[in-house]
Amino acid sequence: MTGRFRLCANCYYWQPGAPSDMRLPIPAEQTGDIGACEIAFPTIFKVDGEPVPFQPQTHATRSCAEFRSAFDPGPDEDDDPPDPDVGRVRTLFPIQPAPLAA
Numbered sequence: 001m002t003g004r005f006r007l008c009a010n011c012y013y014w015q016p017g018a019p020s021d022m023r024l025p026i027p028a029e030q031t032g033d034i035g036a037c038e039i040a041f042p043t044i045f046k047v048d049g050e051p052v053p054f055q056p057q058t059h060a061t062r063s064c065a066e067f068r069s070a071f072d073p074g075p076d077e078d079d080d081p082p083d084p085d086v087g088r089v090r091t092l093f094p095i096q097p098a099p100l101a102a
Helices: none
Strands: 013-016 035-036 043-047 048-052 058-059
Touching: none
Parallel strands: none
Antiparallel strands: 013 035, 035 058, 043 048
């Protein structure tokens, strides 16, 4: 993927036009070059004694190492988790076969 494509404007986590203050709604018409990055949990600051969550605001032409394409957000939530490597699991209580009664 080229560096010119890896911009906030093309990222799955970037919300154009969203304010930094998470108490405010995102405008219905999401346009503009400034938006909020929602890749991580918001940072909480105290404003007038009240905790307020904030997301970082970035310009559409910025980028970061956590970029994920908005056109391919990744694996579906319905995918099954991978099978564990059973050979690497240590048995805490070995199963001993019980003798059969005759």
